[in-house]
Amino acid sequence: MKPLVAALLMLVCLPALAVIETYDFSEPQLEQRYHALSQELRCPKCQNQNIADSNAPIAQDLRKQLFLQLEGGASDDEIRKYMVDRYGEFVRYRPRFAGATALLxxxxxxxxxxxxxxxxxxxxxxxxxxxxxxxxxxxxxxxxxxxxxxxxx
CATH class of the missing domain: 1.20.5 (Single alpha-helices involved in coiled-coils or other helix-helix interfaces)
Structure with a gap:
């Protein structure tokens, strides 16, 4: 009985592990772009999680950088280019078709x-x-x- 209770308590605590960050966007379109881009960019530490789902400190930094760039007026392509220049093509879930990614x-x-x-x-x-x-x-x-x-x- 005790292991069952412990398992149930652990399940109740799972939502507490979810990523909770709030940013005040100046426009609703920026928030939509933020969510789309954060789903598209991979966490460099977690490798199989996007930055929206990752709790890693680097993913938090990337989300903050994404917010700042969106509010600064950067386009989606400029943001992707910045992330790729900084972290490599690996940061994209859908890498561009190029010589290095042709085999993929x-x-x-x-x-x-x-x-x-x-x-x-x-x-x-x-x-x-x-x-x-x-x-x-x-x-x-x-x-x-x-x-x-x-x-x-």
């Missing part, structure tokens, strides 16, 4: 093509094995040789 974008297609080629080769090989591994000409020649052998006996 092309890997799924390449793996799909490779899997299709392996499946096709496997099926072709199986058909050959099931048919005795002989082509139609080879089977015809073998039939002729067997007939000649039977006639010779």
């Amino acid at each position: 974008w092309l890997a799924p297609v390449l793996l799909l093509v490779l899997a299709a080629a392996v499946a096709w080769l496997s099926l072709r090989r199986r058909e050959r094995v099931e048919s005795g591994g002989l082509s139609a000409n080879e089977r015809q020649r073998l039939d002729e040789l067997l007939r000649d052998e039977e006639q010779a006996q």
